[in-house]
Amino acid sequence: MAFDQRDFRTALGQFATGITVVTARSADGELLGVTVNSFNSVSLEPPLILFSLERRAFSLPAFETAGAFAVNILSDEQTALSQNFARTQGDKWAGIAYEHWVTGSPILRGCLAAFDCRTHAVHDGGDHRIFLGEVLRFEALSEGEPLIYFRGSYTGLK
DSSP states (O other), rough: OOOOHHHHHHHHHHOEEEEEOOOOOOOOOOOEEEEOOOOEEEEETEEEEEEEEEETTHHHEEEEEEEEEEEOOOOOOHHHHHHHHSSSSSOOTTOOOOOOSOOOOOOEOOOOOEEEEEEEEEEEEEEEEEEEEEEEEEEEEESOOOOOOETTTTOOOO
């Protein structure tokens, strides 16, 4: 069935999603970070999560060979952080507070939750690549509201 891609994208935009920043350290030590709203839980046993990254993403080859990644779930007070990591290039890490856990992937400070993962598998997903990660460590805050993406723009629960 053929249909207009713009109409399809608009229809998909009716589903509200949380906003994450996925981070990693490349094989040569470079810090990677991209804003992603295609994040899902997959399994409790083993603990698996996934995110999707567009094939045209500049950092895709580095994520594919990094062997690990972290998913940082943003709060409604972190719109600027989301916009920073949504840029295609440039120094995204200037002034960004982060730490390292098990895998060495950057964990952004102040997020609602963070998941440090070893890459379990990478799959074809049409114009995206699907990264499946085994969670090695996670933390979640007990307060705060999520940053949400709905109908092509940021919003909150309120």
